[in-house]
Amino acid sequence: MTGNGRGELIRFFAVACAGLCIDIGxxxxxxxxxxxxxxxxxxxxxxxxxxxxxLLHEFWTFRAASRSVSPRRMGLYALTTGATLLIRLTAVTALSRLFPAEGNVALILLLATGVSFAFNFAASKFIVFNRR
Incomplete structure (x- = not known):
């Protein structure tokens, strides 16, 4: 992974952690x-x-000098986020069948998040915020 790609991954992870606090909380x-x-x-x-x-990805993670809110990127983000949500909810449903929800809510939510993280990074980097 190139230096810039590594930086993007680190920023993506930091933003994902912030979003995850909001999400899981x-x-x-x-x-x-x-x-x-x-x-x-x-x-x-x-x-x-x-x-x-x-908003954090638009202006920090995948920043570009001329970057501003783009209806096209926002639409792509909505589509890829929808796909990520389907992956997450499928994982929540499957994990809820494996573990009783009572007492395991945090575990189920965190495991389901892990399942959807890789897809979300790839979709964000190569589809939504692709500079080409």
Whole structure:
């Protein structure tokens, strides 16, 4: 991986961690304290984290001198984020069948996040924020 690619990966990871705090924190709070079903809570947390991540990726992770909010990139990000969400929710559903949700909410959410992370980085780098 080139120096710039490594920097992008490090920035992507930092942004993902920030978004993950929003994502998992909101999902966990809704599921545990709000009485919201785990799959819906995971979806709402994911969306909140994704909005934050888009803005940080646009202006920091994959920055370019002439970068500004682009309707095209925003649309691509929405599509790839939708695919990432489907991957995440499928993982949440599958993991919920393996582990009882009671007492394992954080574990299920974190494992499902790990499943969707690699796809999200590749889609962001090569589809959404591709400079070519």
């Amino acid at each position: 909101l999902a966990w709070s809704l599921a545990v304290w709000g009485g919201v079903g785990l799959t819906l809570a995971a979806a709402l947390g994911f969306i909140a984290g994704a909005v934050c991540n888009y």
